[in-house]
Amino acid sequence: MDISQSSIKKIAEQLKREFPESAIGITGCRSSGEPHPPCEYDYLIVQEGTKRIERRLSNNNFIELLFLDKDTVQNASENMIILALLDMKVISDPSWVLIPIVHKIKSKYSKHLQQYAKRILFKSLSGLGRFKDAIDADNMLDASFWLLSSANSFAKAIIALNDKVPRDSHLLNEFRTTVAVSSDMFEIWSEASGSNLATQVTVTRRLDAFRELLKAGSIFSNSTIFNDPRYTYMFTEATSNYLVKSHAIVDAYCYLGLEITKAIEELYDFKCKIKGEPPLFHKMFSHLITNDKPLKLSMQTIRLIGINSEEQMLKEQSSRIKNLIQKVAKNISDD
Numbered sequence: 418m419d420i421s422q423s424s425i426k427k428i429a430e431q432l433k434r435e436f437p438e439s440a441i442g443i444t445g446c447r448s449s450g451e452p453h454p455p456c457e458y459d460y461l462i463v464q465e466g467t468k469r470i471e472r473r474l475s476n477n478n479f480i481e482l483l484f485l486d487k488d489t490v491q492n493a494s495e496n497m498i499i500l501a502l503l504d505m506k507v508i509s510d511p512s513w514v515l516i517p518i519v520h521k522i523k524s525k526y527s528k529h530l531q532q533y534a535k536r537i538l539f540k541s542l543s544g545l546g547r548f549k550d551a552i553d554a555d556n557m558l559d560a561s562f563w564l565l566s567s568a569n570s571f572a573k574a575i576i577a578l579n580d581k582v583p584r585d586s587h588l589l590n591e592f593r594t595t596v597a598v599s600s601d602m603f604e605i606w607s608e609a610s611g612s613n614l615a616t617q618v619t620v621t622r623r624l625d626a627f628r629e630l631l632k633a634g635s636i637f638s639n640s641t642i643f644n645d646p647r648y649t650y651m652f653t654e655a656t657s658n659y660l661v662k663s664h665a666i667v668d669a670y671c672y673l674g675l676e677i678t679k680a681i682e683e684l685y686d687f688k689c690k691i692k693g694e695p696p697l698f699h700k701m702f703s704h705l706i707t708n709d710k711p712l713k714l715s716m717q718t719i720r721l722i723g724i725n726s727e728e729q730m731l732k733e734q735s736s737r738i739k740n741l742i743q744k745v746a747k748n749i750s751d752d
Contacts, residue, residue, distance in 0.1 A: 424478050428458055429508045432482075439464045440515035442505040446584050449504050453586060455655035457481050461501055463490055463514050470641060472648040479652045487514055493522070496536065499529055500582050527580055531749070534577040538746050541570035545739050550699035552732065558702050560731055561611075561724035564738075566678045568610040571742055575602075578749070586656045589671040602741060609738040611725055615670035617661060619723045623673035624657055626721035630680045633712045637687050642680050670723075677722055681705075688712055 425447060432441050445459035446452040457479045464484050473480040485498070493499050502522040510516050522529065544567030551560035572592040576583040579595045589612070596602045607613060631650050634643035642649065653676055660669035685705060689696045697704065705714045725731060 424476070425458065428460075428475070428478065428480060432460060432462070433509045436462055436464065436509075438511060439509070440507065440512065441509040442502075442507045442515055442519065444501040444504045444506075446587065448506045449582075453656060453659050455479065455652065455659050456586060457652065459483070459501070461485065461490070461505065461515075463487055470644060472645045474648060474651065479648070479655070490515070490518055493518075496533055500533065503529060504582050530577045530580055530582070534574040535746075535749060537570050537577065538574045538742060538749070541567045541574060541742050542739075542746070543567075544570060545735060545742070547698040548731075548735055552728070552735075554699045556700050556702070557726040557728055557731065558719060558724060559699055560728075560735075561726055562678065562681070562702070562722075563698065564609055564731060564735055565611060565674055565724060566682065567742075568606055568738060569675050569678055571738065571745075572606060572610075574745070578745070585675055586660070586672050588675060589668045590665075605734075605737045605741050609734045610671060610674065611723065612667050612671055614723050614725075615667040617666060620657060620661060620666060620669045620673065622721040622723055623670065623677060624654060626718050627653060627673060627677055627680065629714070629718040629721075630677065630684065633714055633718075634680065634684050634687070636712065637683075640683060640687070642683055674722075684712060684714075 425443065429441070429443065440463040442461045443459065444461060446456050447458050459481050461483050463486070465486050466484065468486075468489065469484045471482040471484070473482070483501070490498070490502075493502060499522065502519055503526055505515075505519050507515050507519055544563045548560050548563040548567065551557075551563060569588070572588055573583040576588075576591045576595055581591060581595070583591060592606070593603060596606075628650055631643060631646035634640065635646045637643045653673070657669045657673055660666070660672065681701075685696060685698075685701050688704065702714075702719055705712075706716055706719070707713065
């Protein structure tokens with residue numbers, strides 16, 4: 418038994434002792450993929466009460482526990498929950514709650530991934546709409562951000578269309594493998610995602626930017642991303658460092674870009690809700706760097722992300738990936 422499998426067994430036994438009445442399943446790349454050494458041990462625990470996430474660090478293992486009630490699991494509609502169930506191995510189910518749900522979801526594995534791909538492709542096109550609004554308003558940093566966000570969503574959609582659950586820290590490798598027969602697609606995506614900017618220095622800068630984002634969002638304790646900023650940073654840093662040491666610098670850079678875009682989008686959503694104002698995505702950064710409480714980002718943090726601000730280049734990259742996304746979307750609708 419390798420170290421990973423031994424840890425899975427030990428953690429599973431601990432959770433069964435801790436939650437003897439609950440159904441428990443392991444998901445993510447520890448369940449069905451090829452995990453990196455620092456990858457999380459992700460568990461779903463069916464338990465009555467409010468949805469919550471608990472994170473633990475035990476024997477250098479990063480552990481994430483997602484607590485959901487039975488009705489939420491049975492009527493899963495959120496992307497995160499459906500993808501978790503598609504990957505799941507049930508390790509304890511004393512009341513026969515989780516096994517039939519997982520069986521039902523997995524029986525339509527490809528259908529669920531196709532539906533997810535359609536939703537995430539729509540998000541990718543929506544990001545390009547925000548890109549255009551930012552370009553028209555002469556906000557190049559916002560435009561570059563939405564181009565990166567759109568490219569990330571597109572990569573996830575392509576992976577899902579090829580019957581695989583996309584995983585954040587494996588995103589570039591999974592996308593690269595999926596589009597191996599289409600070098601043009603990978604080239605277009607690489608330009609839009611800015612992966613050509615990847616160096617050890619830019620990886621470090623993105624990690625610094627992510628740390629500052631977590632500090633800014635630490636007031637949002639009910640957030641999936643920000644509820645335990647210290648843990649989140651330690652895990653992200655460990656994953657990034659592992660990829661760099663494995664000579665996968667571009668993978669580390671793209672992984673951090675994905676985590677950063679998710680964090681910024683959630684930060685802006687929280688800020689708009691608190692202030693009771695509609696989001697203005699084309700000038701998001703100008704809103705985030707104002708002195709208005711409860712949160713504020715510095716321009717230095719935004720620049721550490723390493724996004725391009727050259728207008729003509731952005732327009733060319735956007736046009737190319739938009740054509741690609743629309744072509745994929747049309748092929749799906751024709752099926």
